[in-house]
Amino acid sequence: NDLVRRRALIPLEVEELKDLLSTGAPTASQYSTYWGRNSKEQYAKWNESALVMLLGTLFSYCLSFIFGSFVATLLGVVCVSWAILGPEIQAYQRNWELLGGRSLVDPWIVDGEEDKQGLYGALFLGRVSDIAVVEDSTARIEYDIDDFDNYTMENDQLERMTGVPYLLRVRFQDNDGRMLQVHARLSEEYLDLRVGQPAAGILLSTSQSFKSLAALTDFVVPDAQCWIGDYPYLDRPELERLLVEDEVVWETFQAEEEGSISESDATLCSPVEGTERDLYVDKVTVGRRKGRRRLDY
Numbered sequence: 001n002d003l004v005r006r007r008a009l010i011p012l013e014v015e016e017l018k019d020l021l022s023t024g025a026p027t028a029s030q031y032s033t034y035w036g037r038n039s040k041e042q043y044a045k046w047n048e049s050a051l052v053m054l055l056g057t058l059f060s061y062c063l064s065f066i067f068g069s070f071v072a073t074l075l076g077v078v079c080v081s082w083a084i085l086g087p088e089i090q091a092y093q094r095n096w097e098l099l100g101g102r103s104l105v106d107p108w109i110v111d112g113e114e115d116k117q118g119l120y121g122a123l124f125l126g127r128v129s130d131i132a133v134v135e136d137s138t139a140r141i142e143y144d145i146d147d148f149d150n151y152t153m154e155n156d157q158l159e160r161m162t163g164v165p166y167l168l169r170v171r172f173q174d175n176d177g178r179m180l181q182v183h184a185r186l187s188e189e190y191l192d193l194r195v196g197q198p199a200a201g202i203l204l205s206t207s208q209s210f211k212s213l214a215a216l217t218d219f220v221v222p223d224a225q226c227w228i229g230d231y232p233y234l235d236r237p238e239l240e241r242l243l244v245e246d247e248v249v250w251e252t253f254q255a256e257e258e259g260s261i262s263e264s265d266a267t268l269c270s271p272v273e274g275t276e277r278d279l280y281v282d283k284v285t286v287g288r289r290k291g292r293r294r295l296d297y
Helices: 014-020 028-034 039-067 069-080 082-099 157-162 236-245 247-258
Strands: 119-134 167-173 179-185 198-205 219-221 226-228
Touching (some): 014 236, 039 069, 039 082, 119 179, 119 247, 198 247, 219 236, 236 247
Antiparallel strands (some): 119 167, 119 198, 167 179
């Protein structure tokens, strides 16, 4: 998908990306995600942990007769501590998957072949342009989110029948016509989403021109008081700080809320066949601070 036109996304330096992305030690929100967002998921995780601890302890006892007490004790400690180690291991795995072992690089530095440098990062500032509920990410049939006023994750009818929950499909668009489509498991916290609400998230690409995406993070929509995404890759307090303290970012974010796009300007997320857009990222000087602002969040 073509995401960048002449007017650029806001590029981020490596140090800023490291501050904004939670790709190291797991955060509290990442731990919380492991244990599930509703009682059914939490029950399943607790059962999983209990089984690992019980079966692991028994297996360790059996191993003690073969490999000795040291190996058995070490494995037993891991199994007994699985309720703590499980979230830690999964969080490290998910955090590693975001970057895929690739290093972060500054968007305006290219030495050699562009797509072999690493991952370039940019801040996408836009607004919600369309909201729908779907049964899977490839579904063409869309349901109006207003029909799900009484929806809760606990009572997801689709999940009860098929084992797969409803998905939220949300499209973001900015004043330059860039569009991005995101899917996430439907949650009651998304029911306050409305077209026109400003949103922000981070895009990663192996291309300096962002001709294609390698990864994207969760997105914040302050007016709806929610973060859209199945996993919290962002350091949320740090992103909120960037939005309200950086002059360029704040003004762009406010402009997205105030801007309007006519129906004739709206396009689908996939590029039109036979067309090619001139894509590149301009360097934007950021860091100028003017007082403190706040998000209505």
